[in-house]
Amino acid sequence: MIDRINSSVAVSVDKATKQAADALERVTNRIAGEPDNVVDRSVSVRLTSQYNENYIKARNAQDSISYHQTRDSSLGSVSGMLMRLRNLAVQMGSPILNDSDKSLIQREADMIMNDIDSFSSTAKFNYHSAIGDVSTSSLGISGLDIRGDGSLNAIDKALERINTKRAETGASISALEGRIDNLASANLNLAEAVENRAGSLIERIIHLNDAVTRAMVSIKAADLVTDVNSEKIKSLLDI
Numbered sequence: 158m159i160d161r162i163n164s165s166v167a168v169s170v171d172k173a174t175k176q177a178a179d180a181l182e183r184v185t186n187r188i189a190g191e192p193d194n195v196v197d198r199s200v201s202v203r204l205t206s207q208y209n210e211n212y213i214k215a216r217n218a219q220d221s222i223s224y225h226q227t228r229d230s231s232l233g234s235v236s237g238m239l240m241r242l243r244n245l246a247v248q249m250g251s252p253i254l255n256d257s258d259k260s261l262i263q264r265e266a267d268m269i270m271n272d273i274d275s276f277s278s279t280a281k282f283n284y285h286s287a288i289g290d291v292s293t294s295s296l297g298i299s300g301l302d303i304r305g306d307g308s309l310n311a312i313d314k315a316l317e318r319i320n321t322k323r324a325e326t327g328a329s330i331s332a333l334e335g336r337i338d339n340l341a342s343a344n345l346n347l348a349e350a351v352e353n354r355a356g357s358l359i360e361r362i363i364h365l366n367d368a369v370t371r372a373m374v375s376i377k378a379a380d381l382v383t384d385v386n387s388e389k390i391k392s393l394l395d396i
Contacts, residue, residue, distance in 0.1 A: 208347045215340040218333045224282045229326045231280040231287045236319045243312045246303040266303045
């Protein structure tokens with residue numbers, strides 16, 4: 158009878174100890190962010206891979222936003238130059254100006270047009286041209302004589318072209334921001350999926366506590382059986 162009790166207690170102790178060890182491993186894996194089995198690990202790898210891919214795509218989109226913001230700022234600078242050029246063209250219509258005055262104004266206008274070409278060729282973002290598609294030629298004002306008829310109309314068309322480019326740039330920024338929001342939402346769902354498959358750390362700690370408690374009870378039972386055996390031996394030996 159005592160042998161059967163010893164055997165049962167030993168099995169109980171082994172089982173409870175193994176359950177406690179398994180629970181501890183799951184908690185350790187959960188803390189380390191590792192799945193419990195091959196299937197979960199495979200799914201977790203795929204989800205994590207998608208998460209990382211989305212993160213990189215969002216970072217790339219943010220880089221594109223920075224580029225477009227630089228482009229918009231550069232276009233704004235060109236727009237400011239064109240506005241100054243327009244003011245000079247309007248000023249040229251003053252009846253009190255003599256030829257010398259008009260020559261000085263035209264000289265400033267020529268400098269502004271040169272500045273537009275120079276600025277357009279040097280405005281860069283990480284060595285990429287920000288407004289390489291902008292020049293006095295593309296704007297239709299190359300070598301413009303603001304003393305002639307139609308100069309205001311030419312400048313206004315140039316301003317319209319710049320405004321169109323700025324609107325397109327703004328639309329690109331909005332689209333990229335929307336893409337980043339979508340990627341962030343997708344990653345939030347992926348993170349929740351990984352969390353759900355991995356299980357709650359609190360739940361695993363509770364399970365570990367229960368397993369350890371059962372193991373302690375089993376060990377206590379083994380100690381009691383050992384004490385009983387000791388008393389039985391003493392009585393048989395009449396010690």
